[in-house]
Amino acid sequence: MAIERRRIGLREVAALAPNQEVWDSAVAGFGARRQRSKSIAYVVLYRTRDGRPRRYTIGRHGAPWTPETARIEAKRLLGLVADGADPAGDKRRQRSQITTVAELCDEYLQEAEAGRLLTRRRAGKKLSTLMTDRGRVVRHIKPLLGKLSVAAVARDDVERFMHAVAEGKSAVRVKTKARGVANVRGGRGTATRTVGLLGAIFGYAVRQGLRVDNPVHGVTRFADGKRQRRLIDAEYALVGMALSRAIEQQIWQPAVDAIRALALTGWRRGEVLALRWSELDLARRTACLGDTKTGASMRPLARPVIAILAARERDRELVFPASRGDGSLTGFTGFWERVMKLGDVPRDITPHLLRHSFASVAADLGYGESTIAALIGHRSGSITARYIHSADAVLLGAADRIAAHIQQLMKPVGPKRARRRRIEAQGLAGPSVPLSSAAPAPSS
Numbered sequence: 001m002a003i004e005r006r007r008i009g010l011r012e013v014a015a016l017a018p019n020q021e022v023w024d025s026a027v028a029g030f031g032a033r034r035q036r037s038k039s040i041a042y043v044v045l046y047r048t049r050d051g052r053p054r055r056y057t058i059g060r061h062g063a064p065w066t067p068e069t070a071r072i073e074a075k076r077l078l079g080l081v082a083d084g085a086d087p088a089g090d091k092r093r094q095r096s097q098i099t100t101v102a103e104l105c106d107e108y109l110q111e112a113e114a115g116r117l118l119t120r121r122r123a124g125k126k127l128s129t130l131m132t133d134r135g136r137v138v139r140h141i142k143p144l145l146g147k148l149s150v151a152a153v154a155r156d157d158v159e160r161f162m163h164a165v166a167e168g169k170s171a172v173r174v175k176t177k178a179r180g181v182a183n184v185r186g187g188r189g190t191a192t193r194t195v196g197l198l199g200a201i202f203g204y205a206v207r208q209g210l211r212v213d214n215p216v217h218g219v220t221r222f223a224d225g226k227r228q229r230r231l232i233d234a235e236y237a238l239v240g241m242a243l244s245r246a247i248e249q250q251i252w253q254p255a256v257d258a259i260r261a262l263a264l265t266g267w268r269r270g271e272v273l274a275l276r277w278s279e280l281d282l283a284r285r286t287a288c289l290g291d292t293k294t295g296a297s298m299r300p301l302a303r304p305v306i307a308i309l310a311a312r313e314r315d316r317e318l319v320f321p322a323s324r325g326d327g328s329l330t331g332f333t334g335f336w337e338r339v340m341k342l343g344d345v346p347r348d349i350t351p352h353l354l355r356h357s358f359a360s361v362a363a364d365l366g367y368g369e370s371t372i373a374a375l376i377g378h379r380s381g382s383i384t385a386r387y388i389h390s391a392d393a394v395l396l397g398a399a400d401r402i403a404a405h406i407q408q409l410m411k412p413v414g415p416k417r418a419r420r421r422r423i424e425a426q427g428l429a430g431p432s433v434p435l436s437s438a439a440p441a442p443s444s
Helices: 010-014 067-082 087-096 101-113 127-145 155-166 188-207 233-248 253-265 269-273 303-310 332-342 351-364 369-376 383-387 393-409 415-425
Strands: 021-023 030-034 040-047 053-060 172-175 181-184 286-292 295-300
Touching: 010 067, 030 067, 040 067, 053 067, 053 087, 067 087, 101 127, 101 188, 127 155, 127 188, 155 188, 233 253, 233 332, 233 393, 253 269, 253 303, 253 332, 253 351, 253 393, 269 286, 295 369, 295 393, 303 393, 351 369, 351 393, 369 393
Parallel strands: none
Antiparallel strands: 021 030, 030 040, 040 053, 172 181, 286 295
């Protein structure tokens, strides 16, 4: 029976059933297969010079692998095969030569960056996560464990490693760019998260047959140490004052608008900075985000947020673009620090703290966990949410009420009241007035 071949595109990939394959008509041997786990892998089939069949997995569907990028990679691999190379055999031999933890880490990062390792969401790691992983490997794992044999690492080695990182034994100042410096401090939080990554790396080693057990299993880690910090009313006022002064000083408007959107939506920083016009339906006041930390997500847009979006120019694909070029706002951290200084905002207030504070304000106003989860894209949102493409009246009403309340807290005030709120934010006066005037909304 002849195998049907057609040019592989996104439509052909999406139509694949579990355990089904599709083969490309443009590049012989290039195909895609949906696994039983529902993940899709791009592969290339070839024969070595002595006639042995090989199957090489290019990577999982998703950044960086799309039908087009995987097809280009398949052409490259087949070109190597024509010159006598054996990519699958080379990978197997390279893996069998791994002896040290440093070599294991390099192999793990290479596979992860190629999209061949899946997270619990059955998707490849995001670029930001990969950058963080590489930093932990280079700055903590390799200096302290890199020379050890993969097979020789035991649980007590992992425990000593964790305490060493917590005590700052891997602390160092690293030059990153022409003027950049990374101050690696260590600490308990870093130690706990790095041990988590180390567990994933040794889990990969077990799957590849490099050892029979994972030495990280059973290691008791430090508590996560998550703070219950949130913005008080006086701090919201300082943020509002900083934004007003940023407009007066003509700081890059998309950056200022992005900060205001973070405060009024509770979204993650990456979600706001990656927002595209194609994901917005302003008429229905809905955003359908295609790729977030928890997958595709539908979010309601409050009226104050709609006002921000309506005032933005649509001359680029991104809603909040960079000041140069068409890329993302990579200099956002610098803009954030510059804007916050204008209002004497406490330095421990971060974009993520705006997200936590949004959820706290929503709880103060009487909204329940499921409503808050739907507003900010928590994983605890309902399963049926993935099939919904527009926000309902309940969510829109909640988003409006919370955003309006935060907007009121950020409303500019006179010099005397601004000074009073600055003192409150510095902890030199009593706490701000609680939300006693807000009538609680029905919990959902």
